[in-house]
Amino acid sequence: MNQQLSRRRFLHFSGAALGTAALAACQPAAPAATGEMSEAQPAAERVQIEFLGMPGSPDLIPEEQELFHDENPNIEWVLVQQAQGTSRLEQLMALVVAGTPPDTSRVESDVYRTFAHLGLLLPITSYIEADPEFSAEDYWIQPQEDDRQVYQGESYGIGSCWVAPHFYYNVSLFEELGVEPPSNDPEEAWGWDDFLAIATDLTVDVNGNHPGDSEFDANNMERWGVNWPTWWIPLHAAVQSNGSDWIDAESEKIVLDSPEAMQALQNIADLRIAHGVMPRTEALEALGMGGTQLLETKKVALQVDGSWALSWNWEIEGGIGTAVLPKMTRPGTDMQAHLVTVVKDAENPDEAWELIRFLSSPWYQERYCRSGLWLPSQNALMTEESIADWCVAPEHPPGYELIVTEYAPNYGHYLTMPVGYVKAAETALNPVFSQIFNGEARAEDVLPAAVAEANQIMETEQARPTS
Amino acid sequence: MVAEAQRSKLPWPRTRRARRALTGYFFISPFILGFFLFFVGPALVAAWLTMFDWNMIRPPFFIGLGNFKKMFADDLFYQSLKVTAYFSLVSVPVGLVLSFFLALLMNFKTRSIAVFRTIYYLPSIVPAVANAVLWSFVLNTEFGLLNALLDSIGLPKIAWLQEPEWAMPAIILMSLWALGATMVIYLAGLQGIPRSLYEAAEIDGAGRWASLINVTIPLMSPVIFFNLIIGIIGSFQIFTAGFLITGGGPQHATLFYVLYIYRNGLQYFDMGYASLLAWVLFFLIFALTLLVFKYVGRYVYYEDVGS
Numbered sequence: 001m002n003q004q005l006s007r008r009r010f011l012h013f014s015g016a017a018l019g020t021a022a023l024a025a026c027q028p029a030a031p032a033a034t035g036e037m038s039e040a041q042p043a044a045e046r047v048q049i050e051f052l053g054m055p056g057s058p059d060l061i062p063e064e065q066e067l068f069h070d071e072n073p074n075i076e077w078v079l080v081q082q083a084q085g086t087s088r089l090e091q092l093m094a095l096v097v098a099g100t101p102p103d104t105s106r107v108e109s110d111v112y113r114t115f116a117h118l119g120l121l122l123p124i125t126s127y128i129e130a131d132p133e134f135s136a137e138d139y140w141i142q143p144q145e146d147d148r149q150v151y152q153g154e155s156y157g158i159g160s161c162w163v164a165p166h167f168y169y170n171v172s173l174f175e176e177l178g179v180e181p182p183s184n185d186p187e188e189a190w191g192w193d194d195f196l197a198i199a200t201d202l203t204v205d206v207n208g209n210h211p212g213d214s215e216f217d218a219n220n221m222e223r224w225g226v227n228w229p230t231w232w233i234p235l236h237a238a239v240q241s242n243g244s245d246w247i248d249a250e251s252e253k254i255v256l257d258s259p260e261a262m263q264a265l266q267n268i269a270d271l272r273i274a275h276g277v278m279p280r281t282e283a284l285e286a287l288g289m290g291g292t293q294l295l296e297t298k299k300v301a302l303q304v305d306g307s308w309a310l311s312w313n314w315e316i317e318g319g320i321g322t323a324v325l326p327k328m329t330r331p332g333t334d335m336q337a338h339l340v341t342v343v344k345d346a347e348n349p350d351e352a353w354e355l356i357r358f359l360s361s362p363w364y365q366e367r368y369c370r371s372g373l374w375l376p377s378q379n380a381l382m383t384e385e386s387i388a389d390w391c392v393a394p395e396h397p398p399g400y401e402l403i404v405t406e407y408a409p410n411y412g413h414y415l416t417m418p419v420g421y422v423k424a425a426e427t428a429l430n431p432v433f434s435q436i437f438n439g440e441a442r443a444e445d446v447l448p449a450a451v452a453e454a455n456q457i458m459e460t461e462q463a464r465p466t467s
Numbered sequence: 468m469v470a471e472a473q474r475s476k477l478p479w480p481r482t483r484r485a486r487r488a489l490t491g492y493f494f495i496s497p498f499i500l501g502f503f504l505f506f507v508g509p510a511l512v513a514a515w516l517t518m519f520d521w522n523m524i525r526p527p528f529f530i531g532l533g534n535f536k537k538m539f540a541d542d543l544f545y546q547s548l549k550v551t552a553y554f555s556l557v558s559v560p561v562g563l564v565l566s567f568f569l570a571l572l573m574n575f576k577t578r579s580i581a582v583f584r585t586i587y588y589l590p591s592i593v594p595a596v597a598n599a600v601l602w603s604f605v606l607n608t609e610f611g612l613l614n615a616l617l618d619s620i621g622l623p624k625i626a627w628l629q630e631p632e633w634a635m636p637a638i639i640l641m642s643l644w645a646l647g648a649t650m651v652i653y654l655a656g657l658q659g660i661p662r663s664l665y666e667a668a669e670i671d672g673a674g675r676w677a678s679l680i681n682v683t684i685p686l687m688s689p690v691i692f693f694n695l696i697i698g699i700i701g702s703f704q705i706f707t708a709g710f711l712i713t714g715g716g717p718q719h720a721t722l723f724y725v726l727y728i729y730r731n732g733l734q735y736f737d738m739g740y741a742s743l744l745a746w747v748l749f750f751l752i753f754a755l756t757l758l759v760f761k762y763v764g765r766y767v768y769y770e771d772v773g774s
Contacts, residue, residue, distance in 0.1 A: 090733050097523050118524045118736065219624060280608050280626060423735045426715070427543060434717040438629060461735070465520055465528040 045074065047351045052080040052095070053088045053106030053338075060367055068358050075351045096120065096343075103346040104355055106160075108338050110417045113151050115341075117419040118466055121156040122342040127353045128155055134360070138379050144335050145377060147249065147414040157339030158360045161374030164333045164408040165237045166325060168303045168310075170295045171397075172318030177202070182302070182323035184399040186331040186407045192267065195326035199225030199277040202301040211276035218276050225277035226302040227294055228268050230437045232415070232425070233334050234304045237325055238264045240332030240413045252418040254458075256429070257451040262443040264328055265436060273439040292316060307403070310372035314395045322397055324407050335412035337377070366390055375408050382409070420461025424454035510749075513742035522736040534743045544744070546719050547727040550635070554723065555702035558639045563694055566646040567687075570653030571679075584654070591647035599711040602641040603628070606712075628713055631720035638708045638721055649694050656690035657683070685768040692767045696756060703752050724748055 054061060061079070068077050080102050083091050089111065095101050107115055115121050128134045140146075144162070149155040167182055174181045179202065182190055190198070200211050202225035209216040228234055236246050244260035247253065255261065271278035279300070291309055294300035296316045304325065305313070313320045324331055340359045342352040358364060366381055368374040372395040376382055381390065382405055391401050432450040435441040480486050492499075517534055519527035538544050573584050593601070605612045606627040614624045627637040660683065668678045684691075706725040709715050715722040715730070728748070732741030 093523050093733060093736070114736070115524075118522050120524045219618065280629060420735075423730075426730065426734070430716060431718040434629070434631075438626070438717065464522070464737075465525075466522075467525055 046076045047074060047348045048076045048078050049104060049346075049348065049351050049355050050078045050080050050102040051104045051106075051355060052092055052102040053082070054079055057368070057371070057373075064358075064364065064367075067363075068355070071358070072351075072354055075354055077355055101343045101345055103348065103352040104340065104342050106338050107157060107341045109148060109336055109415070110422055112148070112157060112339050112341075113417060114419045114422070114461075116151045116154070116156040117462070120344060122344045122346060122349055122352075123154040123156055124158075124342055124353060124356065125153075125155045127357075128158075131357065134158075134357070141377055141379060141382070141409050144409070144412065144414045147416060148337075148339065157341035158356060159337045159339050159377050160359065161337050161365055161368060162335050162377050162408060162412070163307045163337050163375060164335050164403070164412050165234050165304055165306050166333065166403055166407065167323040168291060168295055168305055168313055169301060169321045169323065170298055170316065170318040171321045173298045173301060174321070177301075181321050182326075184323055184402040184407070186324045186402070186411050189324045189331045190326040192326055192328045195226075196275060196277070199271070199302065200275060201225070203277040216276070221279070221299075223298060224279045224300050226271060226304070227278055227281055227291065227300045228271055228304045229281045230268065230433065233306060233336060235265060235268060235433075236334040236413075236415045237304070237332060238268050238328070240334065240411070241325060241330060242267070242328035242332075243330050245413070246415050247418065247421075249416055252416065252458075254424070254429070254451050254454050257448040259444075260329075262447050265433075265447070266443040267328060269436045269439065269443070272437075295320070307375050307408075308373050310395065310400075312372075314372055314397070320397055322400055322403060324403065324411075331407065331411040333407065333412050335408055335414050337374075371395060375404055418458055418462070420458040423461055424457040427457055428454035513745055516739045516742040517746060519739040521738045523738050524736070527739065530739070534740045537740060538743060538747070543719065543722065543727060547722045547724040550720065550722050551703055551705070551724040553635060554639060554642075554705060555699060558642050559695065559698040559702050561639070562643055562646060562649060562698060563691065565643060566649035566694070567653050567691065569646060569650045570657055571683075573650065573654055574657045584651075588647035588651055591645040593645070595707040596711060598641070598645065599707055602637075602644070602708075603712050606637050606641075629717055631718045634713055634717055634720045638712070641708060641712075642702075642705070649698070652694060653687065653690060656687050660686045686770065688767045689769060692763065695763065696759060699755055699759065700752055703748065703755075 065077050069075070080091075080095075082088060086094075088106065089108075092102070092105055101120075107121070112121075133139060141162070145159060148159050149157065169181055171181070179198065182188075202223065203211050204222045205217045206220045206222050207215065207217065208222075211218075228238070232246075239246050239256070239261045242260045242264035244258050244264060245255055246261070248255045256265070272280065291300075291303035291305040292313055295303050295313065296318070298318075310320070310322070325333055340356050342349055342356055346352040360378075362378050362380045365374065365376055365378060366386075369376050369381060370390040380386060387401050387404065391404055428450045432441070432446040435446055436443050480489055516527060518529060518531060520530045520533065521527035569587055573580065573587065590598070608614060608624055608626045608629060611627070613627065618624065625633055627633050664682050664686070665678055668682050673681060704725055705723050706729065709721045709723040709726045710729070713721040715726050724744070725748070728741050728744045731737045731744060
């Protein structure tokens with residue numbers, strides 16, 4: 001019993017232990033149990049469908065999985081956990097390169113067309129056409145749904161919802177100041193000059209001076225009139241409200257060099273530079289000071305933010321109010337959202353489609369519309385009866401149904417981002433946006449050349465080999 | 468014949484020397500395996516990819532010297548090189564001098580010196596991401612600590628991270644905050660200098676300054692040289708600050724080289740080009756290291772070899 005272990009035997013044992021550990025590590029992970037159904041059904045009879053980038057709330061997912069498994073006992077919906085310190089895009093690409101792509105994935109709108117172009121996504125047009133509900137003419141809010149889904153005649157994904165930027169304000173601040181807040185009705189949208197006058201009136205330094213007053217001290221502000229973030233969703237809303245486009249839907253070219261688009265962007269830059277009614281928005285964002293904090297502390301009177309922010313803004317002290325954005329020439333906003341897609345190499349595309357279908361059902365979408373996170377993309381959730389059920393307090397302020405039923409669907413425009421857009425924007429557009437919003441250049445002086453360069457980059461990217 | 472027969476019964480490997488070597492290889496095998504699997508292997512694949520257009524979705528497509536032509540015509544390649552060189556040229560010498568000065572201070576035998584050493588070392592163990600978030604607060608235009616200081620002495624606010632001319636100084640300032648690690652290496656070197664040399668210098672009439680120039684710096688030159696090399700390599704690999712705080716902006720003013728590699732690989736799905744850029748960086752750092760060894764290494768004093 002007291003025998004010494006020889007080095008040779010020690011090495012043998014160590015080698016065996018290491019080998020076993022390595023084999024165990026290489027074994028695929030056991031699927032996570034997903035409720036009673038997974039215990040009741042033998043694993044061999046069920047098809048596993050992986051989903052990367054779950055769009056919903058972690059609290060609600062178990063109930064969603066349970067219902068999905070009840071409706072599809074032969075399919076097991078497995079969530080691919082987001083790897084720490086890695087973006088979803090990086091993780092998706094790593095899984096693709098490793099030859100183990102998920103069956104289904106959330107894909108952001110900026111890379112959707114690029115992925116479709118590169119052949120990562122499975123065309124699902126035939127599934128949609130064969131589906132009696134989804135193929136019904138009035139199922140989706142149109143034309144926005146087709147604008148985002150269809151790339152070169154094929155659908156490669158379905159949008160989970162819509163989101164659109166609009167105004168938020170702290171109700172108690174407007175009551176204190178005795179100022180009439182803006183409306184949720186697009187017919188009553190403020191004109192740009194009216195908006196500027198009100199924003200100037202709402203902007204005040206620590207000594208009570210307004211922009212234009214001789215004593216006004218822009219370095220010691222009590223409150224800014226407005227915060228209009230200078231990233232693409234709020235900027236696209238501004239471009240739309242001046243009757244222009246970011247990208248021409250037909251040619252898929254960037255058209256920010258149109259006089260209207262350049263004027264719209266310059267108008268936003270001038271809110272800070274010429275009128276002094278807006279803070280350096282990017283500086284506030286870097287501080288982690290989002291719209292919610294600015295509204296709650298009453299540092300900003302009117303905040304432009306995405307509709308998704310309602311899901312937490314409704315809780316702010318003083319109460320939240322919403323309104324349509326001011327119009328430069330017409331009411332306008334952006335409509336955007338990620339898509340749920342089937343990856344082309346999915347082993348079980350039919351079952352993968354069933355999951356996509358479930359994630360696009362009214363039952364699923366309504367849960368997140370109710371919480372204020374999403375706006376519907378399905379007409380079934382836009383009926384008077386349905387709105388009265390989900391678009392209610394405390395998450396939704398009075399009159400919000402006008403944003404849902406009038407503003408977004410009638411004045412919202414989807415920003416199509418063509419193949420190579422991300423590179424074009426980072427390389428050519430963002431640097432000149434920085435110049436414009438820093439006040440170093442005017443839009444009309446720098447945008448034409450930048451737009452030409454961006455379109456050239458997209459053209460080059462689109463010409464890269466795909467097979 | 469008997470000895471040979473006995474030896475043939477011994478377990479393989481049969482000589483004591485070979486068995487010892489095998490044991491040695493076994494114990495270093497985790498590193499060797501990791502080195503080949505996670506460094507040499509990917510590096511070779513990256514070298515092969517330099518001749519291909521690979522979007523990571525379809526198989527690599529051979530384009531010959533296409534990526535090389537693209538690189539020479541790519542303005543952002545030169546911009547990222549310029550930005551990285553600027554960062555390196557300023558942050559490395561300033562960092563070396565400041566951390567050396569700090570180490571000299573921390574080498575004084577005073578009460579509570581351990582507390583000061585800890586305080587100065589602590590920032591270097593703050594995770595890079597936390598460091599980036601912290602500094603984005605300090606450098607904030609509207610509510611940042613630095614602008615509050617400027618305001619208190621009547622100077623105007625600076626948009627540190629939004630204006631191209633200020634973004635790089637801001638990031639250099641941020642990088643200098645983590646001098647602690649270099650300081651500790653200097654401190655270890657300083658404590659290795661024999662006391663007798665200072666006493667001899669003192670007897671010869673040397674003051675503090677003369678001792679620093681004639682004793683401390685020559686004897687510390689291997690450590691300074693080491694920190695210089697490590698500093699150059701590290702500065703050319705800077706990524707986190709540009710990625711998290713400025714996103715390469717404003718106007719590409721902080722588009723560091725590694726950030727540009729990352730963008731090409733994982734945002735523009737151009738892994739062949741990203742691989743070429745990565746290899747160029749390798750050769751660049753390699754060449755710089757050789758140059759530094761050749762032209763700076765000659766001034767390093769190694770006591771045991773006397774040169």
